[in-house]
Amino acid sequence: EAQVTQNPRYLITVTGKKLTVTCSQNMNHEYMSWYRQDPGLGLRQIYYSMNVEVTDKGDVPEGYKVSRKEKRNFPLILESPSPNQTSLYFCASSVGGPDQSYYNEQFFGPGTRLTVL
Amino acid sequence: SQQGEEDPQALSIQEGENATMNCSYKTSINNLQWYRQNSGRGLVHLILIRSNEREKHSGRLRVTLDTSKKSSSLLITASRAADTASYFCATALPNTDKLIFGTGTRLQVFP
Numbered sequence: 001e002a003q004v005t006q007n008p009r010y011l012i013t014v015t016g017k018k019l020t021v022t023c024s025q026n027m028n029h030e031y032m033s034w035y036r037q038d039p040g041l042g043l044r045q046i047y048y049s050m051n052v053e054v055t056d057k058g059d060v061p062e063g064y065k066v067s068r069k070e071k072r073n074f075p076l077i078l079e080s081p082s083p084n085q086t087s088l089y090f091c092a093s094s095v096g097g098p099d100q101s102y103y104n105e106q107f108f109g110p111g112t113r114l115t116v117l
Numbered sequence: 118s119q120q121g122e123e124d125p126q127a128l129s130i131q132e133g134e135n136a137t138m139n140c141s142y143k144t145s146i147n148n149l150q151w152y153r154q155n156s157g158r159g160l161v162h163l164i165l166i167r168s169n170e171r172e173k174h175s176g177r178l179r180v181t182l183d184t185s186k187k188s189s190s191l192l193i194t195a196s197r198a199a200d201t202a203s204y205f206c207a208t209a210l211p212n213t214d215k216l217i218f219g220t221g222t223r224l225q226v227f228p
Contacts, residue, residue, distance in 0.1 A: 004159075033216065042205060042220040043160070050214060058215055090159060097214025098207070099147055105162035106150075106216070113157075 002027045004109035006091050012115045013081055021076045021112050023091030031094045032074040033058070033106070034066065036087040043090065049074055050097055081116040088113050123206060123222040131227050136193040138222040140206030141186075147209065149182055149189050154203045154221070163191075163204075196226045 004025045013019055025032065033048035035058075045058030049068040063085055065077040074093075078085060092106040124139045140149070148167045152160040166173045166182045166189065173180045179192040193200055203221045210217060 031214065035218075040220065043207075043218040045216055045218075048214060048216070056213075056215070059217070088157065092160075098150075098209035098216045099212065099214045101147070103148065104165060106152075106160075108159035108161070110159050111157065 002107070004091055004093055004107050006089075006109040006112050008112060009110065010113050012117065014117050015082055016080050019078050019081060019114075021078075021089060021091075021114070023074045023076065023109060024072050025074075025091075025093040025107070026072065027093060027095075027107065028071065029093035029095055029107075030071070031097045031106075032068065033092050034064070034074070034076045035090045035092065036060065036085075037090065037111075038087050046076070046089075048097070081114075083116050086114060086116045123204070123219045125222060126220070127223045127225070129225045129227065130196060132197055134196055134226075136196050136200070136224055136226070138191050138204055138224070140189045140191070140219055142189075142206070142208050142217075142219075143187065144208075145211050146184070147211070149180075150207045151178075151180060151189075151191050152205045152207060152218075154205065156202075160205065193224075196224075198226050198228045200224060201226045 007022045030051045034046040035043040044060045047066040049055045089112045091109040094106040096103045150165045151163040154160045177194045182189045205221045207218045
């Protein structure tokens with residue numbers, strides 16, 4: 001089944017304790033992206049990647065890191081989480097980036113609900 | 118930066134009625150997409166309309182795009198209780214692959 005998976009689905013942690021949220025897709029997509037969703041603010045893009053070893057900042061990259069060592073995986077790293085990073089996080093992937101002529105849609109993972117105390 | 122903004126923020130209708138939601142954006146675009154999100158779950162792509170298209174249909178969905186007004190509308194005809202969800206438009210900033218979502222319209226369809 002074609003899908004985007006995220007782990008963990010729920011995470012409660014404390015300020016300053018490094019964490020990684022994994023994201024994996026099995027559709028051989030070039031483009032992968034991370035978003036956070038907060039009430040009243042919609043989805044905001046954190047980072048995106050056009051291909052292996054190519055990453056770019058989205059709208060709200062501060063406090064986050066990403067890496068794209070393999071095409072299928074795009075982990076999100078919070079080196080020193082803070083309470084303002086409490087949010088619902090989504091990973092997504094697509095064939096090509098959204099500004100490409102052959103782009104069609106993004107496939108979203110189920111989300112990771114993160115609470116930072 | 119908020120590229121897309123939906124209107125209204127919330128909409129309540131009865132089953133069988135039509136639901137219309139609007140999206141406005143700020144810059145030129147190559148395409149505009151609509152997504153649906155059931156409460157707290159991942160987004161599901163509904164339809165994509167390219168900048169050279171004015172109208173597109175998919176089942177009970179009808180999307181229009183007016184590039185001169187920088188706006189799009191999503192019409193759901195003969196709505197059902199199962200259409201209850203939040204709906205988002207999304208566009209890419211020109212010459213980037215940065216995707217910007219609007220704040221969404223919460224649709225409630227009462228049986």
